[in-house]
Amino acid sequence: GQQLNQSPQSMFIQEGEDVSMNCTSSSIFNTWLWYKQEPGEGPVLLIALYKAGELTSNGRLTAQFGITRKDSFLNISASIPSDVGIYFCAGSKRNTGNQFYFGTGTSLTVIP
Amino acid sequence: DAGVIQSPRHEVTEMGQEVTLRCKPISGHDYLFWYRQTMMRGLELLIYFNNNVPIDDSGMPEDRFSAKMPNASFSTLKIQPSEPRDSAVYFCASSLSSGGADFGPGTRLTVL
Numbered sequence: 652g653q654q655l656n657q658s659p660q661s662m663f664i665q666e667g668e669d670v671s672m673n674c675t676s677s678s679i680f681n682t683w684l685w686y687k688q689e690p691g692e693g694p695v696l697l698i699a700l701y702k703a704g705e706l707t708s709n710g711r712l713t714a715q716f717g718i719t720r721k722d723s724f725l726n727i728s729a730s731i732p733s734d735v736g737i738y739f740c741a742g743s744k745r746n747t748g749n750q751f752y753f754g755t756g757t758s759l760t761v762i763p
Numbered sequence: 764d765a766g767v768i769q770s771p772r773h774e775v776t777e778m779g780q781e782v783t784l785r786c787k788p789i790s791g792h793d794y795l796f797w798y799r800q801t802m803m804r805g806l807e808l809l810i811y812f813n814n815n816v817p818i819d820d821s822g823m824p825e826d827r828f829s830a831k832m833p834n835a836s837f838s839t840l841k842i843q844p845s846e847p848r849d850s851a852v853y854f855c856a857s858s859l860s861s862g863g864a865d866f867g868p869g870t871r872l873t874v875l
Binding site for chain 1: 767794798805806808811813818819854856858860861862863864865866867868869
């Protein structure tokens with residue numbers, strides 16, 4: 652299957668700090684998604700990106716579709732304790748319909 | 764909207780037993796996905812359906828796994844016979860033709 656690498660693998664930050672994480676692939680994708688998963692729950696869709704260079708926000712979250720189409724970035728501003736969880740990127744290729752490949756995840760811990 | 768519904772939420776069984784996981788997708792969604800999540804392998808796509816038809820089952824680990832979608836509101840994932848290495852969290856997700864999928868809460872399977 653496709654390999655999507657996320658970095659960093661884990662982050663420990665102080666409440667109020669900004670967070671940046673990214674996702675890279677060796678393949679070109681035409682759709683990028685960002686999900687958050689909390690313990691014992693399924694992933695929840697945060698942001699969807701459909702065009703290279705696109706920058707989309709959802710509250711304190713901002714994600715960008717890389718211009719090479721091989722990467723995407725997620726930023727969280729002014730982190731709060733409830734931001735804790737694992738963040739996954741997912742990418743889809745044009746010729747695979749709605750099939751998404753998931754990244755390895757970035758675990759975020761926010762210290763109050 | 765109730766979201767994607769999965770049952771059971773937890774299943775503990777003994778090696779060799781048959782296991783059936785159930786999923787009710789969000790009404791109106793035409794794609795349904797079965798994922799498996801483990802610490803070692805992350806989120807893996809097992810199979811997905813479009814309009815109740817299996818499109819890609821290349822992620823199904825072996826013949827012991829089978830999935831059906833008899834109608835637009837119900838799908839099952841069956842493991843027969845189950846083995847300890849099948850222990851994982853199994854997610855069902857559904858989506859419209861475009862955009863990201865909505866995940867269910869998952870079924871945590873433990874095979875002893």
